[in-house]
Amino acid sequence: MEKVVLNVAGMSCGGCADSVKAALLALPGVRSVEVGLAEGRVIVERDAGQPAIEALAEAVSDAGFDVVG
Secondary structure (H helix, E strand, C coil), X not given: CEEEEEEEECCCCHHHHHHHHHHHHCCCCEEEEEXXXXXXXXXXXXXXXXXXXXXXXXXXXXXXXXXXX
């Protein structure tokens, strides 16, 4: 397993964090998601290389937020 750190813009409350977390956990290969709301940081633990970072970013985008940086 490996960890990926995503910088996510637009999260402002616990509901936002829950939406991002749920969207990412729905992807095959995602084992855990930790959201740092104050930092705008999301740490995803995934199977080696799966899902691709692009798929993670797309899931965040579909939840209404943007991966930045």
